[in-house]
Amino acid sequence: MKQSFLPLGAVLGDPAIDTAHGLVFEVLQKTLRLPVEQFRTSYGEVVKGMEMDFRREEELMETFQCPDARLHREQHARMLAGLHHAGSALQQGDDQQAYLALHALAEWLPFHIATQDRHLLRAVRERGPAHNGQPV
Numbered sequence: 622m623k624q625s626f627l628p629l630g631a632v633l634g635d636p637a638i639d640t641a642h643g644l645v646f647e648v649l650q651k652t653l654r655l656p657v658e659q660f661r662t663s664y665g666e667v668v669k670g671m672e673m674d675f676r677r678e679e680e681l682m683e684t685f686q687c688p689d690a691r692l693h694r695e696q697h698a699r700m701l702a703g704l705h706h707a708g709s710a711l712q713q714g715d716d717q718q719a720y721l722a723l724h725a726l727a728e729w730l731p732f733h734i735a736t737q738d739r740h741l742l743r744a745v746r747e748r749g750p751a752h753n754g755q756p757v
């Protein structure tokens with residue numbers, strides 16, 4: 622399991638979810654330490670990972686009719702908009718925004734997991750059958 626990369630408050634107690642989130646943090650932290658040439662390549666992988674993670678959560682929101690799905694989706698959309706904006710700048714040779722975006726993601730994500738993702742996990746556990754180990 623890759624939970625060792627998770628900040629303390631972001632551990633939800635579900636092995637599949639915590640492992641998925643741990644992988645996100647591992648890639649994020651490694652990317653921030655890369656030399657600039659490798660950073661440029663890895664940045665897109667971080668964004669793709671976040672897109673997949675958010676999409677999986679949003680499918681669960683639909684399936685289990687999570688009460689605050691709209692707010693949760695909006696938070697995902699705002700973060701992705703910033704990541705995509707910085708990714709466009711990165712493609713045009715501006716590294717600064719991409720570094721800022723990943724630092725912002727690293728600060729934002731633990732709080733998001735501890736609040737919105739925790740709420741989603743609670744809804745999945747309360748409303749449906751076992752979520753088949755699918756990470757939230």
Ligand SMILES: [Fe+2]
Pocket residue numbers: 675678693697733737738
């Ligand atoms: Fe989320």
